[in-house]
Amino acid sequence: MRGMPAWAWALALGALASSAAADLRVDSVRFDPALPTSADAVSATISGAAFKGFLSTCELRFLPPRLDGRTVRIVVDASPSTPCPPPGPAIVTLPLPALAYGSYRLTIEDGALLVWSGSLMVGGPGPDVAFLNRLSARLTWQPVGSPTPQAASAVTLGENAAYFWFTSPSNVEVVVKVLDGRLVNGHFWIFVSSLTRRAFTLQVVGPCTTPGCSGSALKSYSAAAGHNQNFIDLNAF
Amino acid sequence: MVYKRSVLPRSWTMSAALAGALAAVPPAWAQQHGLTFDPPSPSSDDVVVVTVQQQGVCRVWNDGVQVMPSTDAYSGTVKFSGHTLPGPCTAGLAEALATQRVVLGRLPTSRFVRAGFVVSGIADGMTVFEGGVYVNSFPVPAVVQLTPALPSTVDETFLGSIPLVYACMASAGPPVVSGFTVTVPMGSLPIDPCPPFNGGIPFDLGVLAAGSYEVVDPAGDALGFFDVAAPASVLSLHQGRFGVQVLRPSGGTAATVALGELSGYFWFYNGSDIEILIKILDRRAVNGHFWVFVASLTDQPFTLTVTDRSSCAGTKCATRVYTGVAGVNRNFIDTAAFSGGAP
Numbered sequence A: 001m002r003g004m005p006a007w008a009w010a011l012a013l014g015a016l017a018s019s020a021a022a023d024l025r026v027d028s029v030r031f032d033p034a035l036p037t038s039a040d041a042v043s044a045t046i047s048g049a050a051f052k053g054f055l056s057t058c059e060l061r062f063l064p065p066r067l068d069g070r071t072v073r074i075v076v077d078a079s080p081s082t083p084c085p086p087p088g089p090a091i092v093t094l095p096l097p098a099l100a101y102g103s104y105r106l107t108i109e110d111g112a113l114l115v116w117s118g119s120l121m122v123g124g125p126g127p128d129v130a131f132l133n134r135l136s137a138r139l140t141w142q143p144v145g146s147p148t149p150q151a152a153s154a155v156t157l158g159e160n161a162a163y164f165w166f167t168s169p170s171n172v173e174v175v176v177k178v179l180d181g182r183l184v185n186g187h188f189w190i191f192v193s194s195l196t197r198r199a200f201t202l203q204v205v206g207p208c209t210t211p212g213c214s215g216s217a218l219k220s221y222s223a224a225a226g227h228n229q230n231f232i233d234l235n236a237f
Numbered sequence B: 001m002v003y004k005r006s007v008l009p010r011s012w013t014m015s016a017a018l019a020g021a022l023a024a025v026p027p028a029w030a031q032q033h034g035l036t037f038d039p040p041s042p043s044s045d046d047v048v049v050v051t052v053q054q055q056g057v058c059r060v061w062n063d064g065v066q067v068m069p070s071t072d073a074y075s076g077t078v079k080f081s082g083h084t085l086p087g088p089c090t091a092g093l094a095e096a097l098a099t100q101r102v103v104l105g106r107l108p109t110s111r112f113v114r115a116g117f118v119v120s121g122i123a124d125g126m127t128v129f130e131g132g133v134y135v136n137s138f139p140v141p142a143v144v145q146l147t148p149a150l151p152s153t154v155d156e157t158f159l160g161s162i163p164l165v166y167a168c169m170a171s172a173g174p175p176v177v178s179g180f181t182v183t184v185p186m187g188s189l190p191i192d193p194c195p196p197f198n199g200g201i202p203f204d205l206g207v208l209a210a211g212s213y214e215v216v217d218p219a220g221d222a223l224g225f226f227d228v229a230a231p232a233s234v235l236s237l238h239q240g241r242f243g244v245q246v247l248r249p250s251g252g253t254a255a256t257v258a259l260g261e262l263s264g265y266f267w268f269y270n271g272s273d274i275e276i277l278i279k280i281l282d283r284r285a286v287n288g289h290f291w292v293f294v295a296s297l298t299d300q301p302f303t304l305t306v307t308d309r310s311s312c313a314g315t316k317c318a319t320r321v322y323t324g325v326a327g328v329n330r331n332f333i334d335t336a337a338f339s340g341g342a343p
Helices: A006-021 B016-023 B027-032 B091-096
Strands: A024-032 A043-050 A066-068 A071-075 A089-095 A102-110 A113-122 A129-132 A135-141 A153-156 A161-165 A172-181 A187-194 A200-207 A216-223 A231-233 B036-038 B048-053 B065-069 B075-084 B099-105 B115-123 B126-135 B145-147 B156-161 B176-178 B181-183 B203-207 B211-216 B222-228 B235-237 B242-247 B255-258 B263-267 B274-283 B289-296 B302-313 B316-324 B332-338
Touching (some): A024 A102, A024 A113, A043 A071, A113 B211, A129 A153, A129 A161, A135 A161, A135 A172, A172 B274, A187 A216, A187 B289, A216 A231, B048 B126, B065 B099, B075 B099, B235 B263, B235 B274
Antiparallel strands (some): A024 A043, A066 A071, A129 A135, A135 A200, A153 A161, A187 A231, B036 B048, B115 B126, B156 B203, B176 B181, B274 B289
16 A cells, blocks of 8 residues: 555545445434425434444534525535544434425435435415315414514414414414314314413304304404413314 | 427417417427527526527627517517627637527516417527527425325325416316326316316325325426325434323324424324324423423323433433323423433
8 A cells, every 4th residue: 555646545535435425324304394484494303323434423414405406405524534433323403595485305415325315395484374174274372561462373284284383483382173073063173272371362264054144154262371271162163 | 498398288278379489489490599598497486597509600699688478378478689790700709609698587477377488589680599488387396285294104195285377277187196206187278267276175195105206297397295204103302302102092102293303293093183292392491391292182091101312221211191081181281391401
């Protein structure tokens, strides 16, 4: 090896780096929040393990994620680092670049290797209405010291459920579920469960079912400040 | 890319004006003259740039751009102008002018529909370049609505809505799943105002394998992406520090879906029927503890266990257990749940 030219060293090190690259394992990638909007700061938490040689640390280390068209690319930081301690599972959280409305691919690359790929959907900013079955739900909450109620942001979890948040998209405050119980008792069933002691009012608009009434009807569910209160309404609409 | 044929919906009935305009421009002719659009399949939000390539001539293409959206909503025209430089056209000058980029700007479209624009380069009173580009009325790929929104391989997954342009196509059939591709058929005519997609009834995609899916139109253009995860019974929160598990009433563990690092939910029988939601907040700066909030949407019995993995010594870990009894809908707020570690 003595007298080996610099370019040969570079090639040898490159080959070692390439072989080490295959030893990165990504078990999962989680986004926070999992269902973000374009107004949210989004992070990705990567769980996995690195089993690298002396060229790199055993920690999972990544360059800052970057947006390339509709792909968020996360690239392993392959720069040489301290000698490797015993390898093991690792968790790294990375802030993602600002994302506009739309669907994105997310890739994790180690050199030329695609280690992991997945998808992320980013909704439009600030929806405050959740559409559930044939009903729509809107929630206002009362900030401490403020006389004016504020609209909570809604995140839809599917046709049947949604949650609302007040100040942080990662901090779920109220969850609402609507089941179609018409086959059982002729009504939609509404379940409201609270993770807060703040005052809130949930308003649900649905089809009017009382005799002589046509069009829409409104149901309200209000929780007082200082109380953690749920609502179950099996005769809602 | 000139006349990107793949972006032309095969079943799309074009307006007579657009059809006539496009028919007048043989794609091979346009490609020969090297008009290239960036991005190749833009949305109405994109600034479109066209690259012109010419050989042996000394034309400059900086005399202005005129965008004319059509009143029929499906087509428009763009004209960019240039002129031939006076004096001798040397080989060096012609080479320097061989490739030029012209900013066309944003190309407006009507609501919901994808519009075709005929793009012409006019110099010295004659049309030198002619090409075409389709502009989507939304940024693609867009967001598709799923039930459940974060499906796993044990869920029957429903496609609730897709980008509006397709919701406005008549007689769209059910999507076809093949591998990790979901193809959405289209009808023949755009409709305005837009009717609810499939009458508002979500399409049943069935139970999907784990992986990353692409929703595409019949031409293969991406409409959106979504993931289907393997089912999980342990919810990891706060970068894995806490593990949460729920024993459901019929025995066994409930399935769980993470909503981020602080919260997640559990379901018992149906992935679309959320039963319990948990969030754990780091309030150590307030009272030295993490705070656990459990919200129940059920009156069925359950046992929820939170394990602090950072506290484990051998097989022993600090845990908190919250039990819901049958017939009672009850939440839990525990502001003295776990401590330890730097806030």
